[in-house]
Amino acid sequence: MIFKSAKINAFRTWGLLLTMLGMGLMILGTAGIVFWGHAGKVIAAVGLVIGLVAMLGSLIIYFWAGMLSTSAVQVDCPECGKLTKMLGKTDRCMFCHTILTMDPNKANTMSPPVEPSTPPAAPSK
Numbered sequence: 001m002i003f004k005s006a007k008i009n010a011f012r013t014w015g016l017l018l019t020m021l022g023m024g025l026m027i028l029g030t031a032g033i034v035f036w037g038h039a040g041k042v043i044a045a046v047g048l049v050i051g052l053v054a055m056l057g058s059l060i061i062y063f064w065a066g067m068l069s070t071s072a073v074q075v076d077c078p079e080c081g082k083l084t085k086m087l088g089k090t091d092r093c094m095f096c097h098t099i100l101t102m103d104p105n106k107a108n109t110m111s112p113p114v115e116p117s118t119p120p121a122a123p124s125k
């Protein structure tokens, strides 16, 4: 992962980048007509098609991120105390970027692992 951010935030970043790229290509393609006249029409067409594909790709990424965020697990970050969402077993906190994990084997913290609440032991006779 290049960006030190939560997976949902990373998806949003890539979606935004693709949207910007698509819009930029469309604007550049249209500007090609202004600058190069007739020859620019080919550049404009190519730019518009690639721009449209990039915009569609970003739409899919946004949609995917939305679908993933509905299935994400909400946890209280032990570092900053804020409510964050986790994708998969390991993810970063959205706010302080601390790596959080559900897998006790990957945890390297000295604090005791968070145990799921167990029912009280049955009284022995």
Ligand SMILES: [Zn+2]
Pocket (backbone or CB within 6 Å): 077, 078, 079, 080, 081, 082, 084, 093, 094, 095, 096, 097, 098
């Ligand atoms: Zn946090």
